[in-house]
Amino acid sequence: MNNDVRTIVLAGVGGQGTILVSRVLTTALIDAGYDVKMSEIHGMAQRGGSVSTTVRYGKKVESPLVGKGAADILVAFEQMEAVRSTPVLKKDGIIIVNDYKIMPLPVASGKAEYPDNYIEELSKVFRVIAFNAGQAAIELGNARVMNIILLGAMVEAFEMGRLDWDSALEKQVPPRYLDINRKAFELGRSMARADNK
Amino acid sequence: MKYFMSGNEAVARGLYEADVRVGSAYPGTPSTEIFENLHKYERIYHEWAPNEKVATEVAYGASIAGVRAVAAMKHVGLNVAADPLFTAAYNGVGRGFVIISADDPSMHSSQNEQDNRHYARAAKVPMFEPSDSQECIDMLREAFDVSERFDIPVLFRMTTRVSHSRSLVEYSEPLNLEPFPYSRNPRKFIAAPANAMVHRVELEEKLKGLAQYSETSPFNVIEKRGNKVGVISAGGAMLIAKEVFPEDTSFLKLGFTHPLPMNMIRGFAESVETLYVIEELDPFMEEQIRAAGINCIGKDVVPLMYELNPTLLREALTGEEIASHEVNAQAxxxxxxxxxxCPHRGFFYTLSKRKNVIIAGDIGCYTLGGSPPLSALDSCICMGAGFTLAMGMAKAFEQFGEKKTIFGVLGDSTFFHSGITGAIEILYNKGNVIPVVLDNTITSMTGQQDNPGTGYTLMGEIADIVSMEAIFRAVGYKKIFNVDPQDLDAMNRTIDEAIVCKEPCAIIVRRPCVLIKRIKHERALCVVDRDKCKSCRRCLAVGCPAVFFKDGKATIDPNLCVGCTVCMQVCPFDAISKEEA
Structure with a gap:
């Protein structure tokens, strides 16, 4: 049942702005007439833990969550969170990963090392679009729009361009930040396009 | 118009539509956002109670007095509220009374995974289980009707994924009810043995009526598709089953799950060749169905533990593992x-350096003081046990003449929740325990809710702060130490003084949580002088996410640091200094 249902997983660390992305994403999907369900794990996220949001859409969605081997696309806001979430992806799944590291406590306290080969290893198995969205956001003028750059990349990679993203951004982003978020969204799309060539 | 909302937001809407007028709750993941969303509906009086037992009694009192009322809590909160629940089931209600329990399969933010559906059977109360946000609204209206029709409290059982998943809902016109006129009814509301003997019989009669209701409840529905496979399921598990079973599967979808509609179940079972009962956690329905002599497949294949998902269920049904791609990397x-x-850091760092101490902890952010590198907790069981577990340990050590310094540690909200009785216990029964309240002036782990120590009510009114110093004094503690945990010298001195104090003493460790929005926090930045840093790693022992080692020297992430200076105070080489942010 529900073979037309598609699944997007957003993974990051508490405070990285996954919530705004999930809001813009679900707004665009609902406006396009899809049935949408979204599941998020809060709880201890505020204390630097991993956060994960699942968005599912289609004609009729039953379960708001999925298990392993079930997601079409993973948008990781941080390298290690990409690795942590890969079991959720289908075999032909796509990963958009922010080329950025947030040290978990075992690394910060010297008990473990943060590996350097994550993106390389992910690329051996999945189609991976990796770039430093944080740096791109700073160059654009606001470090916080990193999240919307990643959303733009996802929209391009997952061929969701026909949805009304401009309206979704307008509905979810405060007016004074709308302009820079629009630019961030377009930048993300062009970065994913460049990656595809 | 459709709205995209979480189960908890939908419950708040449902309470409004059902014309609930009084609500009381204690915060707890995953239930907290229900009451955080009630401010949208002005006519509902709503509050944070000191604990779940108080919340349940307040709501019950409102029901007796004639308005629809609700109490909400997380699953373990219902353990605290079990006392009024069991007797309210006997006495019945005035206007409708619903208790919402949000369970946490997989223990995303909890100390256990208890399945609160068992409470419905044990307390002999009816139960609804919504599976998505629309059902949260619709079933609540029905739950209040059932409560009034059968004169009984109703349990409304949610789970993390129902509470925190968003789906599309449509609103209905809210009800506008007249209150029931109040008149004293001692036979009904005084639970003395003579009355209870009568209520006991009446309760069984009510359950018979509820069993009949269950057979025709609009929320117990057969979706007949094929004759081969039939599935009985409820709550969040229902959606997972619908996703996994093939198109020609028939479903008996249960929204009202206690008492079960056993005739309906029997008829459904007879109409299919193979019957599955798909449940998350315990075989609550399955055991009852089997006891009625109906054969089914259930927990012999479906996992008993942890949250269910479509992949897990598919694997359970087919016996085949679903492959996911192996990446040659570990997170x-x-x-x-x-x-x-965090103000708790200074306290736990100070105690982590002490030998021969026992630290009985409690539920809250400060449970994290038990994690490396601080590793400064011996126990954490349930709300309030920080004081009382310490008491038992002290009495046990005395039996063997063991000399240890024992701290019972809990937070401000926990103190008001169930710490005060422990403070009395330690004093009155002469416990060799130093009670410590880590007062960060907010209920933080659940997202900064107010409590009797903060000076604000949930509805935003200013309230008189309940003084924990005054409580300790009134109980009989002779010396109450107040200390700022961010001043490590003062923190150390206080611990020293408390250990040698000859009179009963308590410590209040006070500094506001850095996440409280209404306070203007002093922000600064700690920076490392790399030439002075001798790589001793002492600063890493405070367990701060902003402090890490880079190229062999201490480094502080300026994006994370707020300038609390705890790392600076522990550096023996003055390599860390404070700058204006």
């Missing part, structure tokens, strides 16, 4: 940690 755990600037 390092990212455990939750005390925030940069």
């Amino acid at each position: 390092i755990p990212r455990p939750p940690v005390l925030c940069p600037g």
Whole structure:
């Protein structure tokens, strides 16, 4: 049942702005007439833990969550969170990963090392679009729009361009930040396009 | 118009539509956002109670007095509220009374995974289980009707994924009810043995009526598709079953799950060749169905533990593992940690350096003081046990003449929740325990809710702060130490003084949580002088996410640091200094 249902997983660390992305994403999907369900794990996220949001859409969605081997696309806001979430992806799944590291406590306290080969290893198995969205956001003028750059990349990679993203951004982003978020969204799309060539 | 909302937001809407007028709750993941969303509906009086038992009694009192009322809590909260629940089931209600329990399969933010559906059977009360946000609204209206029709409290059982998943809902016109006129009814509301003997019989009669209601409830529905496979399921598990079973599967979808509609179940079972009962956690329905002599497949294949998902269920049904791609890389755990600037850090760091101490902890952010590198907790069981577990340990050590310094540690909200009785216990029964309240002036772990120590009510009114110093004094503690945990010298001195104090003493460790929005926090920045840093790693022992080692020297992430200076105070080489942010 529900073979037309598609699944997007957003993974990051508490405070990285996954919530705004999930809001813009679900707004665009609902406006396009899809049935949408979204599941998020809060709880201890505020204390630097991993956060994960699942968005599912289609004609009729039953379960708001999925298990392993079930997601079409993973948008990781941080390298290690990409690795942590890969079991959720289908075999032909796509990963958009922010080329950025947030040290978990075992690394910060010297008990473990943060590996350097994550993106390389992910690329051996999945189609991976990796770039430093944080740096791109700073160059654009606001470090916080990193999240919307990643959303733009996802929209391009997952061929969701026909949805009304401009309206979704307008509905979810405060007016004074709308302009820079629009630019961030377009930048993300062009970065994913460049990656595809 | 459709709205995209979480189960908890939908419950708040449902309470409004059902014309609930009084609500009381204690915060707890995953239930907290229900009451955080009630401010949208002005006519509902709503509050944070000191604990779940109080919340349940307040709501019950409102029901007796004639308005629809609700109490909400997380699953373990219902353990605290079990006392009024069991007797309210006997006495019945005035206007409708619903108790919402939000369970946490997989223990995303909990100390256990108890399945609160058992409470419905044990307390002999009816139960609804919504599976999505629309059902949260629709079933609540029905739950209040059932409560009034059968004169009984109703349990409304949610789970993390129902509470925290968003789906599309449509609103209905809210009800506008007249209150029931109140008149004293001692036979009904005084639970003395003579009355209870009568209520006991009446309760069984009510359950018979509820069993009949269950057979025709609009929320117990057969969706007949094929004759081969039939599935009985409820709540969040229902959606997973619908996703996994093939198109020609028939479903008996149960929204009202206690008492079960056993005739309906029997008829459904007879109409299919193979019957599955798909449940998350315990075989609550399955055991009753089997006891009625109906054969089914259930927990012999479906996992008994942890949250269910479509992949797990598919694997359970087919016996085949679903392959996911193996990546040749491992993610390092990212455990939750005390925030940069967390006031608890100074306290736990100080105690982590002490030998021969026992630290009985409690439920809250400060449970994280038990994690490395601080590792400064011996126990954490349930709300309030920080004081009382310490008491038992003290009495046990005395039996063997063991000399240890024992601290019972809990937070401000926990103190008001169930710490005060422990403080009395320690004093009155002469416990060799130093009670410590880590007062960060907010209920933080659940997202900064107010409590009797903060000076604000949930509805935003200013309230008189309940003084924990005054409580300790009134109980009989002779010496109450007040200390700012961010001043490590003072923290150390206080611990020293408390240990040698000859009179009963308590410590209040006070500094506001850095996440409280209405306070203007002093922000600064700690920076490392790399020439002075001798790589001793002492600063890493405070367990701050902002402090890490880079190229062999201490480094502080300026994006995370708030300038609390705890790392600076522990550096023996003055390599860390404070700058204006």
